[in-house]
Amino acid sequence: MVNQQDPRVLRTRQFIKEAFRELLQKKDFDSITINDIAQRATINRATFYAHYEDKYALLDEFTEQAFRERISDQVLNAREFTEEICDELIVMTYNYIVDFYRICRMDSKPIATLVDEKIKKMLQQTIENILLKGNIHPVEDRYTKIISAMTGSAIYGAAHSWLTVGEKDQTDLLVEIVRPYVMNGLGLPKVP
Amino acid sequence: MVNQQDPRVLRTRQFIKEAFRELLQKKDFDSITINDIAQRATINRATFYAHYEDKYALLDEFTEQAFRERISDQVLNAREFTEEICDELIVMTYNYIVDFYRICRMDSKPIATLVDEKIKKMLQQTIENILLKGNIHPVEDRYTKIISAMTGSAIYGAAHSWLTVGEKDQTDLLVEIVRPYVMNGLGLPKVP
DNA sequence: AGCGGAAAGTTGCATAAGCAACACATTGGG
DNA sequence: CCCAATGTGTTGCTTATGCAACTTTCCGCT
Numbered sequence: 001m002v003n004q005q006d007p008r009v010l011r012t013r014q015f016i017k018e019a020f021r022e023l024l025q026k027k028d029f030d031s032i033t034i035n036d037i038a039q040r041a042t043i044n045r046a047t048f049y050a051h052y053e054d055k056y057a058l059l060d061e062f063t064e065q066a067f068r069e070r071i072s073d074q075v076l077n078a079r080e081f082t083e084e085i086c087d088e089l090i091v092m093t094y095n096y097i098v099d100f101y102r103i104c105r106m107d108s109k110p111i112a113t114l115v116d117e118k119i120k121k122m123l124q125q126t127i128e129n130i131l132l133k134g135n136i137h138p139v140e141d142r143y144t145k146i147i148s149a150m151t152g153s154a155i156y157g158a159a160h161s162w163l164t165v166g167e168k169d170q171t172d173l174l175v176e177i178v179r180p181y182v183m184n185g186l187g188l189p190k191v192p
Numbered sequence: 193m194v195n196q197q198d199p200r201v202l203r204t205r206q207f208i209k210e211a212f213r214e215l216l217q218k219k220d221f222d223s224i225t226i227n228d229i230a231q232r233a234t235i236n237r238a239t240f241y242a243h244y245e246d247k248y249a250l251l252d253e254f255t256e257q258a259f260r261e262r263i264s265d266q267v268l269n270a271r272e273f274t275e276e277i278c279d280e281l282i283v284m285t286y287n288y289i290v291d292f293y294r295i296c297r298m299d300s301k302p303i304a305t306l307v308d309e310k311i312k313k314m315l316q317q318t319i320e321n322i323l324l325k326g327n328i329h330p331v332e333d334r335y336t337k338i339i340s341a342m343t344g345s346a347i348y349g350a351a352h353s354w355l356t357v358g359e360k361d362q363t364d365l366l367v368e369i370v371r372p373y374v375m376n377g378l379g380l381p382k383v384p
Numbered sequence: 385a386g387c388g389g390a391a392a393g394t395t396g397c398a399t400a401a402g403c404a405a406c407a408c409a410t411t412g413g414g
Numbered sequence: 415c416c417c418a419a420t421g422t423g424t425t426g427c428t429t430a431t432g433c434a435a436c437t438t439t440c441c442g443c444t
Contacts, residue, residue: 002399002400003399003400006399006400006431006432007234007235007236007431007432008399008400008401008430008431008432009400012400033422034421034422034423035422042199042203043199043402044199044402044403045402045403045422045423046401046402046403046423046424046425047400047401047402049422049423049424050400050401053423054422054423194429194430195429195430198402198429198430199401199402200401200402200429200430200431201429201430204430204431225392226391226392226393227390227391227392235431235432236431236432237392237393237432237433238393238395238431238432238433238434239430239431239432241392241393242431246392246393
């Protein structure tokens with residue numbers, strides 16, 4: 001519908017996302033109206049609908065972009081799922097969750113669920129990309145997807161649990177627990 | 193041509209002026225191209241021309257806005273040209289010149305002249321407004337314009353000279369010199 | 385002088401954004 | 415219960431912006 005390259009489009013979407021970020025710090029998601037967003041972004045309400053179906057679509061893009069920005073080039077270009085990469089994913093995921101729950105008041109369960117699902121999905125996709133690039137690995141290609149899903153879910157679940165349990169900022173320990181579990185599960189060779 | 197109230201117009205003009213301000217800190221006015229401005233403002237070059245005839249028109253609006261933002265409500269609402277108001281105008285003018293010459297590299301004389309003329313004009317207009325509001329004053333109405341011009345020029349000339357001479361930031365002294373000159377020239381009663 | 389490139393402006397057309405009005409759903413008092 | 419207020423989503427039309435192509439002007443260089 002709209003040309004994603006048009007500078008007007010890029011600007012408008014940035015305005016919307018920035019306004020959304022600011023609003024999330026003051027109000028919980030449910031009580032943010034499209035009007036709030038449009039006003040703060042100094043755009044017309046109709047313009048919002050030209051870009052997003054509703055505020056859930058915005059939340060989706062927002063969380064995805066925030067996640068992408070945290071993926072380092074090292075992870076992005078990795079051709080093998082090493083312990084180093086694994087560690088980075090664990091820490092990154094944990095930090096993402098911490099920040100997100102701190103910034104936003106994830107008051108309503110349905111919203112928290114949406115965000116959680118998004119993070120998990122992004123994580124799985126990231127892992128799958130790495131595994132697919134390393135054409136030589138002990139996992140059959142046809143199982144790559146489910147392996148990625150498991151791994152992503154494991155990392156995410158651990159990070160989330162770690163936050164809930166309240167072991168704040170002990171990421172070293174978190175990594176020590178999760179890494180061997182994941183690497184063993186993948187059956188990948190451990191660097192001595 | 194363009195509706196000054198349209199939010200798109202307001203935003204675009206802000207973008208342009210902000211880009212212009214940033215560029216002035218890195219390059220001298222002459223070497224700034226319309227392309228530079230458009231690129232930094234993330235707008236199309238043709239859009240620039242929809243708002244300003246050329247970069248001189250932009251400079252004009254830019255300096256005017258900067259000046260307006262420095263006029264206090266007290267001066268704006270003044271109904272009489274008191275010593276207090278006079279002092280404020282002197283200091284404000286001096287500070288404006290200092291800031292402007294510091295921010296921009298006023299390399300080329302013609303540009304410096306343009307800016308200087310603008311400041312003087314704004315100053316004269318501000319003074320005229322005050323004099324006209326105070327309907328009872330010793331100056332004939334038909335002479336208000338020329339009186340304002342003289343006063344504005346005097347204040348501006350003094351401030352500019354003060355800067356050139358190098359008596360930096362001795363605004364107290366500047367005020368002590370200029371105020372009696374101006375107030376005596378106007379023939380206004382001196383507060384004991 | 386004359387050449388060539390860069391910047392200045394201009395123009396016609398495509399597209400995004402603004403706006404006002406609309407129908408509909410939700411909700412919170414009286 | 416009702417209705418008034420508020421939010422959602424849509425639509426038709428207007429206006430501003432983007433873009434590409436063009437001419438003109440300016441300026442350095444040989």
